[in-house]
Amino acid sequence: MNHNQTAVLFPGSFDPFTLGHASLVERALKLFPQVVVAVGYNEHKQGWIPVEERVRALEEFYADNRRVTIVSYTGLTVDLAQQLGIHCILRGVRSTKDYEYELDIADINHRLSGIETIVLFADPNLASLSSSVVRELAHMGRDITDWLPGNINYRLNTINEQQRANT
């Protein structure tokens, strides 16, 4: 797979992939011909939804869009970008807190690899939405479907019960 300059890499945990993430992908498709959504995971921490399920649901969700590709990875985002031949990373900023965090990561990534980070500011209607809030609502027994893209379909029986208890 050689995306070169046509693709942007959108890394995240996406645990779960929310309306905020989907909005970012949609807006990025106006700027780049290809968006590669990269589901990052930690080998030592399963997360709320297992990574295979996060990837499966995203593949299904974007199945009709040939401009969106889903990959999973562990390790450094810049290593993945270099493996894929991608020169640009996409991140979203909702707040000054996000800004500080993204600034540091973008700087480190640039020092490590020369790869640039493009930031899109959150749609103000979605700026309070985060995967952790969605997990918290689910834990409290609330229906979370309003916060997820319409047709995304996680097999909820795969959700990590221990993590569910911890969120």
Ligand code: ADP
């Ligand atoms: P990570 O675990 O790497 O922080 P997330 O899965 O939480 O990643 O999010 C991936 C990216 O999407 C981050 O840059 C995050 O700031 C951005 N993001 C998350 N929620 C929203 C939202 N509601 N609007 C815009 N950007 C968002």
